[in-house]
Amino acid sequence: MDLLLxxxxxxxxxxxxxxxxxxxxxxxxxxxxxxxxxxxxKIVYAGSADDSLNASAVFDCGGKLxxxxxxxxxxxxxxxxxxxxxxxxxxxxVSYLDILRAGGGILSTVEHTRMTTEAELVEKGKALLQEMLxxxxxxxxxxxxxxxxxxxxxxxxxxxxxxxxxxxxDIISTFMGAHAFPKEYNDNRAGYIDYLINEMLPIVAKxxxxxxxxxxxxxxxxxxxxxxRILLEAKKFGLRPKIHADEIDPxxxxxxxxxxxxxxxxHLIQASNDGIMAMADKNVIAVLLPATSFYLDKPxxxxxxxxxAGVPVAVATDFNPGSSPSLNMQFVLNLACLxxxxxxxxxxxxATLNGAAAIERADVxxxxxxxxxxxLVVWKANDLEYIFYRYGxxxxxxxxxxxxxxISGK
Ligand code: IZC
Ligand code: ZN
Numbered sequence: 001m002d003l004l005l006x007x008x009x010x011x012x013x014x015x016x017x018x019x020x021x022x023x024x025x026x027x028x029x030x031x032x033x034x035x036x037x038x039x040x041x042k043i044v045y046a047g048s049a050d051d052s053l054n055a056s057a058v059f060d061c062g063g064k065l066x067x068x069x070x071x072x073x074x075x076x077x078x079x080x081x082x083x084x085x086x087x088x089x090x091x092x093x094v095s096y097l098d099i100l101r102a103g104g105g106i107l108s109t110v111e112h113t114r115m116t117t118e119a120e121l122v123e124k125g126k127a128l129l130q131e132m133l134x135x136x137x138x139x140x141x142x143x144x145x146x147x148x149x150x151x152x153x154x155x156x157x158x159x160x161x162x163x164x165x166x167x168x169x170d171i172i173s174t175f176m177g178a179h180a181f182p183k184e185y186n187d188n189r190a191g192y193i194d195y196l197i198n199e200m201l202p203i204v205a206k207x208x209x210x211x212x213x214x215x216x217x218x219x220x221x222x223x224x225x226x227x228x229r230i231l232l233e234a235k236k237f238g239l240r241p242k243i244h245a246d247e248i249d250p251x252x253x254x255x256x257x258x259x260x261x262x263x264x265x266x267h268l269i270q271a272s273n274d275g276i277m278a279m280a281d282k283n284v285i286a287v288l289l290p291a292t293s294f295y296l297d298k299p300x301x302x303x304x305x306x307x308x309a310g311v312p313v314a315v316a317t318d319f320n321p322g323s324s325p326s327l328n329m330q331f332v333l334n335l336a337c338l339x340x341x342x343x344x345x346x347x348x349x350x351a352t353l354n355g356a357a358a359i360e361r362a363d364v365x366x367x368x369x370x371x372x373x374x375x376l377v378v379w380k381a382n383d384l385e386y387i388f389y390r391y392g393x394x395x396x397x398x399x400x401x402x403x404x405x406x407i408s409g410k
Contacts (some may be wrong), residue, residue: 001023001037001055003403005376008034009063011046012384013368014349019285019312019357025343030384036066039372041403046368059405061378064397065387067348068368069375070329071355073267076285076320077128077142077171078163079119080157081112090208092123096296096323097220097248104396106146106180106216109321113146119404121159122166126176129169132327133407135295136396138375139170141359143214145179148192150200153177157209168401172359174242175201175210176211178230188266193226197233197357205237211360212263213239219249224256231260246270249300258282263316264358266305268301269293276302280310288350289318290335296323303340314354315340315347334391344388374403 008100011034014020020027037045037053045053064092084101086108099105113121114321125391147153151217159175164171177196185192217227231241240263243254254275257265264285268275268370271286277287290299303313315336329351336347356366365373378398381387387395397409 003038004055005036021312035105065379068352072140073358074316080116136377143176145176148182173210174212176214177213181229214242315350337388
């Protein structure tokens with residue numbers, strides 16, 4: 001063994017390689033006085049303390065809580081500029097969609113992203129990912145969608161690729177050219193959709209720059225019919241659909257996610273009962289984003305009802321410069337408990353295994369089990385409840401990514 005984590009007070013982890021739903025979402029494994037052994041970046045032992053185990057390096061966890069590394073399955077990681085100038089408008093009561101309709105919001109970030117060089121975006125991304133890692137995130141998803149033309153969409157996806165290769169956090173890419181209509185196509189929506197389908201999708205697929213295709217299906221953005229068309233085309237190119245669905249208005253996004261065989265539907269604040277049932281039926285993962293509800297002062301998605309209906313629930317930050325300018329997955333855990341009324345066990349599954357499943361990585365990460373990648377967090381906590389009960393402080397002690405100690409509390 002290369003590394004042995006010993007003196008783990010509690011090892012808390014979901015188990016398995018598929019998303020957990022219903023009562024199974026709260027079935028986590030708790031091992032008291034545990035050890036984890038790591039070799040070649042993978043877990044080779046996870047269980048009760050065993051004095052016969054030895055390794056070239058030993059890390060004493062001091063009786064603390066250990067969980068899988070957190071998975072942030074929904075971020076808009078790569079973008080130019082920020083949007084702090086919109087704070088004043090928000091405080092005056094101007095809505096998110098009204099800011100977008102006036103040419104701000106996403107469109108202002110598009111202008112900045114087009115003007116920022118690839119090298120500058122890489123530097124900015126590195127700093128953001130370091131912050132993410134400090135909060136205990138070891139894998140994340142990253143969407144494009146701030147280019148809205150081929151050149152800049154590809155630039156964003158290449159930046160995510162470079163970041164994946166050059167820093168510890170694993171990044172899974174999603175193409176989101178359907179994030180808004182660029183100003184060049186203001187009066188020609190059909191023209192932008194044709195351009196996206198005929199030009200952008202083939203290049204993204206050919207260059208293997210993304211695994212998923214996402215769309216902002218929302219009032220004043222893409223209609224369910226436009227979304228269906230784009231996602232079905234994306235499937236032909238091997239990109240699995242994801243959908244920003246029913247975030248602000250209930251327009252049938254959840255139903256459509258089930259219909260097109262999406263791996264996940266995101267937000268779902270206004271999802272209908274029929275939409276929730278359809279998702280359960282087709283095993284679509286609900287990626288819920290409570291920090292966005294908090295930041296936009298909107299209702300919180302009906303997570304409890306979704307779990308009861310059999311929908312696997314994941315939680316993520318939605319990190320982006322407009323509606324969720326935070327990388328803090330620990331705050332997301334607090335909100336999952338306090339606002340969604342998830343139990344700590346359900347919320348842990350939501351932020352690890354179910355998040356991993358939403359980006360097709362449940363066989364690789366999301367739990368501490370033999371054969372999986374050694375992505376672990378040692379917490380400044382002696383039990384699981386503590387990390388959901390405390391908030392506003394960073395409770396990460398140490399982070400191990402693919403077997404390497406990348407953040408050390410020692
Ligand atoms: O930049 O506002 N909701 N897309 C959909 C976003 C938020 C990102 C943004
Ligand atoms: Zn989003």
